[in-house]
Amino acid sequence: MAIQVSVCGPRDCTSEDGHNAREVGRLLAERGAVVICGGYTGVMAAVAAGARSAGGTVVGILSRPDREHAGPDLSIVIPTGAGEARNNIIVNSGDAVIVIGGSWGTLSELALAMRRGRTPVVQLGGWRLLDQHGQPVPGVRHATSPAQALQLTGLWPDQPL
Amino acid sequence: MAIQVSVCGPRDCTSEDGHNAREVGRLLAERGAVVICGGYTGVMAAVAAGARSAGGTVVGILSRPDREHAGPDLSIVIPTGAGEARNNIIVNSGDAVIVIGGSWGTLSELALAMRRGRTPVVQLGGWRLLDQHGQPVPGVRHATSPAQALQLTGLWPDQPL
Amino acid sequence: MAIQVSVCGPRDCTSEDGHNAREVGRLLAERGAVVICGGYTGVMAAVAAGARSAGGTVVGILSRPDREHAGPDLSIVIPTGAGEARNNIIVNSGDAVIVIGGSWGTLSELALAMRRGRTPVVQLGGWRLLDQHGQPVPGVRHATSPAQALQLTGLWPDQPL
Amino acid sequence: MAIQVSVCGPRDCTSEDGHNAREVGRLLAERGAVVICGGYTGVMAAVAAGARSAGGTVVGILSRPDREHAGPDLSIVIPTGAGEARNNIIVNSGDAVIVIGGSWGTLSELALAMRRGRTPVVQLGGWRLLDQHGQPVPGVRHATSPAQALQLTGLWPDQPL
Incomplete structure (x- = not known):
């Protein structure tokens, strides 16, 4: 079974987020990973398009009970x-x-992934969290580029970026 | 996007059900359909094995939040x-x-699929339903063989069995 | 904590089903049970009205994410x-x-309740199930009146009907 | 139908959070509101105990399919x-x-409530959010006491604290 990587992000995303998502999708597909996403617009559409451009498989997990509004690049x-x-x-x-x-x-997905606590959670852009004492809440791995986001998952330890 | 066909059935199935499920999986994969199933044992494992044997793609939708007890033939x-x-x-x-x-x-899945009312529902073996007056409840398409089950979906109208 | 009894039935119900549901709701409320239902029309509305008429508590578990179409008799x-x-x-x-x-x-709820297997499941009216050999599928307790439906739950063994 | 207020918080909570939750529960019950909570320990148990102490109704929405580990103060x-x-x-x-x-x-619940966007969301203690530019993310109403938390819901505009 292939590695599966979930990619989350807003429906209404910045152009930088969209660019990053497309690149993350492309890199994941190149490494043979199946991309899991929410299947609609914004970051979801960008990561699907990026993965599709590299011949990858994309699974869209929709909130609706039908295919309405599903993006065009889902496998x-x-x-x-x-x-x-x-x-x-x-x-x-x-x-x-x-x-x-x-x-x-997107924050709910970050929080649920950290709550789950079984898999690495990598953040590229987006919001920051401070605890009751004004200190950064630990646990999330912060990347500054799509390539580093893949690296920080730890799923491809031996592969050069 | 490929055609997706959901196949449901018991964890503890008869050998005839298992045989039928394996054959349904194989025939679906030969027609290029993605098989959706529950991902565990019995009919779920048999349809996955059949589809896998023909090079098909199988998605296991698990009840658990992790991969424990997931079958070996899921893509x-x-x-x-x-x-x-x-x-x-x-x-x-x-x-x-x-x-x-x-x-x-399995009955809950049959009922939910009929309740949904958007897609053909085909039954191969299993239980029968009578209404308040002792008459068969209409709507489900009854097949007597794996090949007929595919035919009754109506998804491949031009393809010979 | 009070006893909780779930009552299921169609949105579009016969007048006999509606009458039975109302009476079941009334009897449950008289015994101090909280009624759990789907919160919309038909049997759901009738059981809520019956329970409410006897001063009972009714919880509506809605499919929607908001209160739209919720019935008037929910607590x-x-x-x-x-x-x-x-x-x-x-x-x-x-x-x-x-x-x-x-x-x-309704059948999906009956099937899910039997699949769960932890609590008594009583059926009043509705469909019948035959297995592969044409024999009645065992397990469901069949009542012929609202009072007998309560009796067959086994929750009030010492109370006269 | 009574006003319903959902109260969220950690299973493992500080004594200050527990104290606040108990007081919020008590104040909500005094105003006749039904308390909705997660039904287990920590903040969930404290808000339930507070509401129960004032004769209120508490609904526990459990993650499990059974009553195991449910708190003692749920109605x-x-x-x-x-x-x-x-x-x-x-x-x-x-x-x-x-x-x-x-x-x-808890953060996932805060985020889901804000994502929903239909009801006031009040935070008492806990984490803070900064956006991409290091500015506080707007929208959540921050209270510094249980009484102010109720006030900021806007549900009792005419009632003195």
Whole structure:
């Protein structure tokens, strides 16, 4: 079975986030990883397009119970009908989770992935968290480029960037 | 995007159900359809093995939040963590639903697929339903062989069995 | 904590089913049980009205993420946003499950409750199941009146009907 | 139907968070609001105990499909079996959401409530969010006491604290 990497991010993303997502998708596909995403627009569409451009497989885990609004670059579509609870399914499905950009929905996915605690969680751009004492909340791995995001997943330790 | 067909059936299945499931999986893979199943044992394992034997793609929609007990013939694993609610996700994900054999879990999938009402539902073996007046409840398409099960989905109208 | 009884049935129900549901709701409230239901029309509305008429507490477990279309006789509303997966939550929430009338959605709840296997499942009216050999599938307790439905739950062994 | 307020917070909470949760529960019950919570330990148990001490009604929305580990102060128990997806159900069920203390699970509930965008979200203690530019992410209402937390929900505009 192939490595599966979940990539999360906003529907309405900045052009930088979109560029990063497309590049993350391309790099994941080149390494043979299956990309898991939310299947709609923004970061979700960009990572799917990037993976598709490199011949990769993309699974869209939709909130709706049907394929309406699903993006054009998905290989497989899972219309959960679970609403926002589909975010749990996305983070459960990755051997690592990469979060690109910031929004409330994206933050919920970051938090659920950290709550799960079983797989590396890498953040590229987006919001920052401070604890009660104003200190950064530890645990998330912060990348500054798509290539570093893949590196920080730890899934390809022997492969040069 | 490829055609997706969901195949449901009991964990503890008869040898006839297992044989039928394996054959349904093989025939679906030969036609290029992606098989969606529950990812564990019994009919789920048999349809996955059949599809895999013909080089097909099999997605396992698991009830657990991790890969424990997932079958060996899955191409992609979706550990929903949604418990039995994953049955909804399985029936939502198919362009048609094929139900093989009888159990309470399998019946719930048949009922959810009919409740959904958007895609053909084909039954091969398993339980029968009578309404309040003792008459068969209409709607489910009953097949007597794996090849007929595919035919009754209506997804390949021009292809000879 | 009070006894909780889940009552399931079709949105579009016969007048007999509606009458039975109302009476089941009334009897449950008289015994101090909390009624769990789907919160919309048909059997759901009838059981809520019956319980409310006797001063009972009714919890509506909605498929939608908001209160739209929720019935007027609910004491507490849980808008799950889980779609049809809310059926699992309804059957999980009862110390017993009473199913009134027949529909595909109702059948899915009956099947999920039997699949769960932890609590008594009582059926009043509705569809019948035959196995592969044409024999009735065992397990469901069949009642012919609202009072007998309560009796067959086994929750009030010492109380006269 | 009574006002429903969802209260979220960590299983492992500080004594200050526990004290605040108990007081929030008590104040909500005094105002006749139904308390919705996760039903287990920590903040969940404290808010339930506080509400119970004032004769209130507390609904526990459990992640498990059974009542195992459910707290002693719940009036009604909903064992969703939905895993962490139950967090969505909790935030959907409140006319307002009050978040006490910080943890990844709690943050996911805060984020889901803000993502939903239909009801006031009040935070008492816990983590802080900065956007890409190091500025506080707007939208959450920050309280410094249990009484102010209720006030900031906006649900009791005419009632003195």
